[in-house]
Amino acid sequence: xxxxxxxxxxxxxxxxxxxxxxxxxxxxxxxxxxxxxxxxxxxxxxxxxxxxxxxxxxxxxxxxxxxxxxxxxxxxxxxxxxxxxxxxxxxxxxxxxxxxxxxxxxxxxxxxxxxxxxxxxxxxxxxxxxxxxxxxxxxxxxxxxxxxxxxxxxxxxxxxxxxxxxxxxxxxxxxxxxxxxxxxxxxxxxxxxxxxxxxxxxxxxxxxxxxxxxxxxxxxxxxxxxxxxxxxxxxxxxxxxxxxxxxxxxxxxxxxxxxxxxxxxxxxxxxxxxxxxxxxxxxxxxxxxxxxxxxxxxxxxxxxxxxxxxxxxxxxxxxxxxxxxxxxxxxxxxxxxxxxxxxxxxxxxxxxxxxxxxxxxxxxxxxxxxxxxxxxxxxxxxxxxxxxxxxxxxxxxxxxxxxxxxxxxxxxxxxxxxxxxxxxxxxxxxxxxxxxxxxxxxxxxxxxxxxxxxxxxxxxxxxxxxxxxxxxxxxxxxxxxxxxxxxxxxxxxx
Amino acid sequence: xxxxxxxxxxxxxxxxxxxxxxxxxxxxxxxxxxxxxxxxxxxxxxxxxxxxxxxxxxxxxxxxxxxxxxxxxxxxxxxxxxxxxxxxxxxxxxxxxxxxxxxxxxxxxxxxxxxxxxxxxxxxxxxxxxxxxxxxxxxxxxxxxxxxxxxxxxxxxxxxxxxxxxxxxxxxxxxxxxxxxxxxxxxxxxxxxxxxxxxxxxxxxxxxxxxxxxxxxxxxxxxxxxxxxxxxxxxxxxxxxxxxxxxxxxxxxxxxxxxxxxxxxxxxxxxxxxxxxxxxxxxxxxxxxxxxxxxxxxxxxxxxxxxxxxxxxxxxxxxxxxxxxxxxxxxxxxxxxxxxxxxxxxxxxxxxxxxxxxxxxxxxxxxxxxxxxxxxxxxxxxxxxxxxxxxxxxxxxxxxxxxxxxxxxxxxxxxxxxxxxxxxxxxxxxxxxxxxxxxxxxxxxxxxxxxxxxxxxxxxxxxxxxxxxxxxxxxxxxxxxxxxxxxxxxxxxx
Numbered sequence: 001x002x003x004x005x006x007x008x009x010x011x012x013x014x015x016x017x018x019x020x021x022x023x024x025x026x027x028x029x030x031x032x033x034x035x036x037x038x039x040x041x042x043x044x045x046x047x048x049x050x051x052x053x054x055x056x057x058x059x060x061x062x063x064x065x066x067x068x069x070x071x072x073x074x075x076x077x078x079x080x081x082x083x084x085x086x087x088x089x090x091x092x093x094x095x096x097x098x099x100x101x102x103x104x105x106x107x108x109x110x111x112x113x114x115x116x117x118x119x120x121x122x123x124x125x126x127x128x129x130x131x132x133x134x135x136x137x138x139x140x141x142x143x144x145x146x147x148x149x150x151x152x153x154x155x156x157x158x159x160x161x162x163x164x165x166x167x168x169x170x171x172x173x174x175x176x177x178x179x180x181x182x183x184x185x186x187x188x189x190x191x192x193x194x195x196x197x198x199x200x201x202x203x204x205x206x207x208x209x210x211x212x213x214x215x216x217x218x219x220x221x222x223x224x225x226x227x228x229x230x231x232x233x234x235x236x237x238x239x240x241x242x243x244x245x246x247x248x249x250x251x252x253x254x255x256x257x258x259x260x261x262x263x264x265x266x267x268x269x270x271x272x273x274x275x276x277x278x279x280x281x282x283x284x285x286x287x288x289x290x291x292x293x294x295x296x297x298x299x300x301x302x303x304x305x306x307x308x309x310x311x312x313x314x315x316x317x318x319x320x321x322x323x324x325x326x327x328x329x330x331x332x333x334x335x336x337x338x339x340x341x342x343x344x345x346x347x348x349x350x351x352x353x354x355x356x357x358x359x360x361x362x363x364x365x366x367x368x369x370x371x372x373x374x375x376x377x378x379x380x381x382x383x384x385x386x387x388x389x390x391x392x393x394x395x396x397x398x399x400x401x402x403x404x405x406x407x408x409x410x411x412x413x414x415x416x417x418x419x420x421x422x423x424x425x426x427x428x429x430x431x432x433x434x435x436x437x438x439x440x441x442x443x444x445x446x447x448x449x450x451x452x453x454x455x456x457x458x459x460x461x462x463x464x465x466x467x468x469x470x471x472x473x474x475x476x477x478x479x480x481x482x483x484x485x486x487x488x489x490x491x492x493x494x
Numbered sequence: 495x496x497x498x499x500x501x502x503x504x505x506x507x508x509x510x511x512x513x514x515x516x517x518x519x520x521x522x523x524x525x526x527x528x529x530x531x532x533x534x535x536x537x538x539x540x541x542x543x544x545x546x547x548x549x550x551x552x553x554x555x556x557x558x559x560x561x562x563x564x565x566x567x568x569x570x571x572x573x574x575x576x577x578x579x580x581x582x583x584x585x586x587x588x589x590x591x592x593x594x595x596x597x598x599x600x601x602x603x604x605x606x607x608x609x610x611x612x613x614x615x616x617x618x619x620x621x622x623x624x625x626x627x628x629x630x631x632x633x634x635x636x637x638x639x640x641x642x643x644x645x646x647x648x649x650x651x652x653x654x655x656x657x658x659x660x661x662x663x664x665x666x667x668x669x670x671x672x673x674x675x676x677x678x679x680x681x682x683x684x685x686x687x688x689x690x691x692x693x694x695x696x697x698x699x700x701x702x703x704x705x706x707x708x709x710x711x712x713x714x715x716x717x718x719x720x721x722x723x724x725x726x727x728x729x730x731x732x733x734x735x736x737x738x739x740x741x742x743x744x745x746x747x748x749x750x751x752x753x754x755x756x757x758x759x760x761x762x763x764x765x766x767x768x769x770x771x772x773x774x775x776x777x778x779x780x781x782x783x784x785x786x787x788x789x790x791x792x793x794x795x796x797x798x799x800x801x802x803x804x805x806x807x808x809x810x811x812x813x814x815x816x817x818x819x820x821x822x823x824x825x826x827x828x829x830x831x832x833x834x835x836x837x838x839x840x841x842x843x844x845x846x847x848x849x850x851x852x853x854x855x856x857x858x859x860x861x862x863x864x865x866x867x868x869x870x871x872x873x874x875x876x877x878x879x880x881x882x883x884x885x886x887x888x889x890x891x892x893x894x895x896x897x898x899x900x901x902x903x904x905x906x907x908x909x910x911x912x913x914x915x916x917x918x919x920x921x922x923x924x925x926x927x928x929x930x931x932x933x934x935x936x937x938x939x940x941x942x943x944x945x946x947x948x949x950x951x952x953x954x955x956x957x958x959x960x961x962x963x964x965x966x967x968x969x970x971x972x973x974x975x976x977x978x979x980x981x982x983x984x985x986x987x988x
Contacts, residue, residue: 021565031562033669035556035670035673064528065527068514069522148644149655150641151691151703152703176530339519
């Protein structure tokens, strides 16, 4: 728990993230804002997902409205099936999520999908009362997670804020077929906001009412689940599985996972590999990652096969990406609900509803996991060892002393040169130690300092965030240094 | 009107944008989705704003929650002051915006801020009835534009979806002061979704319920409104003003606009210039742009000085950016509402509430304006002459014929090389003319075609989207060509 608190404190201290509308005492729980450095890290994290998953895999990325009519969620099953088990104090009105309350108070783990009768029974057996006033708790009932929006003075049908971005993808699939020359398999992806009416939002970014997702839905021909281009690129790559009922992770190559029927086909193994690889690029070592097989009781109602991609954190294993085999559930539902033909028509004339493999990543949770992974402490010093592509700044430029015009002038020149191409921060006030500390804590990979020798020798001191090592570099080499650091490329190697 | 229809048709044909949840017959009006090419153009448009305005001006960019508690909007004045004048048919219940209905039916322009009594009187004088059933229309009343969200089973205070992104900025200002070493003037910026309960959403992207804004709030010391760094960079730059009551645009340099008191100070002239320059970079010629002075009756309730930045379109002059001098209205309101001290404290100890200059740009409207500007037609051919930085693709690669393996193989090689660094589209099927047309219509600047000569000479044909000119270029030169096109830089000039 300590590390979680460290992260939250760092976030408040440096404005990485903090409760939304925080100046208002009665701002609701479950909403967070990202400050400048946090927003930059989040943006770069999304950009890496876009480059490594969406663009490399030739997916189509859409950007859909958050608000959708009730009919969409009737068809998707959310209006009836998407609800938390809650219990309410009959005396003071305090409301609890029954499964969470039971776990907190009894230490036993309960499925949120467990029947309400079972949860009520457990509540009674444990003789639980209201945590606040000890009043009697009601029988457990289901409370919808859908957030309704009051739109339109004369709207006929109620509208909701989507609980998952993929519903826009399913609704837009017909337009993609019509306009984008789709060949299967084809991913359609989206990053954006979703809303869930959590009864007890908690743990800051980890369980919010308003949150962001980056989702990819891969549409494919179920008869060709074993035909996927570039499979050879991943066939020896090892996936880390935690099988149902097992306690230890097993490393299995994509090829073996298919051969041993751990997964339903090559396409699934391929995208599990791409997902694990993305998180390794985020700087999370594979030892801290696993695909947990999700059992029947716990699986979402639409999924045939689910692997929760989890990361090990100070709070335990945390789900970052839900990988669901949604089959033709959604397209069939929307075809029935809308009366539209959502068949895919092959060149040869064969018609069918594609199946869907879903890679549903939580943006905020991924952000938290990256921060926790990057958070380092040694004595008093705290730094974020973010991979260069996620660093909110490329570099900082400091004159060693602020009251020497010749230093500040030269430092500003260096700053302005770099600013044309890089995100650079200039700071001249306060002790150099405090200026370093500030940059370390937001993960800025290098600090460039100008002292009196710099004026003579046309060089600067570069300080490395992770090691605090310093070395002198000619000003004329700065462009190359930054270029190498951020692209991995080097002119020296040409 | 014709061009507007052309754009909407193009958008549907190529999936640039289209109604959200469109497969459902009763999907509400006022919500749009962006397809892959539209989303890419929008994203690049936002990125240009970020680079040219936010980053160059050293602003802080935040990313705040859409949902905010009622108290925020009590303090901002939106809960009482932000409402449309509506009239309802007493027979069939159809609802109209009174000012819009009056303008449509009588041709006279009415202010949406006009007193309801005045609008009722005009309605009666014009003897207007319901457009659908000719029933009697009610007296005009104000209908709130705020969208309420039903969040939390036990939430004490109602929550709303923000009607403008800047409210997150005002609420986060205190956190910025605490964590970001703010010196005035300092811009805080944000791009994100906002919601307004439009009574009659219309004209696709131009008046939606859910829409995006890119806003910048510049906090400054009112005593130093004439102290702004780099003013000399813009002092001779000409702003295009349409003064109150005037019919013609006057071009006035920033320096003169300050001297002649057209604007309240240098800071305002400076940011008007930066705004106009941004839109020139978007590819809109300055002749189609103007700052319209907004009179007392029409100004938002919080503004002391307002310039609506407008673009000339086929629908008339369209507001893209509201430039408002919000003074200390918002921070004072939130200080009173939250009980927090929102004073800025200078090094010398002077305390004061900063004033605010707002640059509030509509993302969707800007997107539309860019599309209309870029839309070109010559006989049957349609193309989007987007500036390179806004093009959704960098290039397309085509083998001239699809049934010749030696061509497709070579074309795929070229494609894969470029894909490492650029957003490239590969297409091998259909006539070459249709493939060109598709790329022209989404604004892809160059098409690269591989024919039999390419195999012999290791060269390709590059076709220019705007001119359709073709020339042969060595494959080894392709990297340089694309680099020059998209950065404006050239190795040849070194």
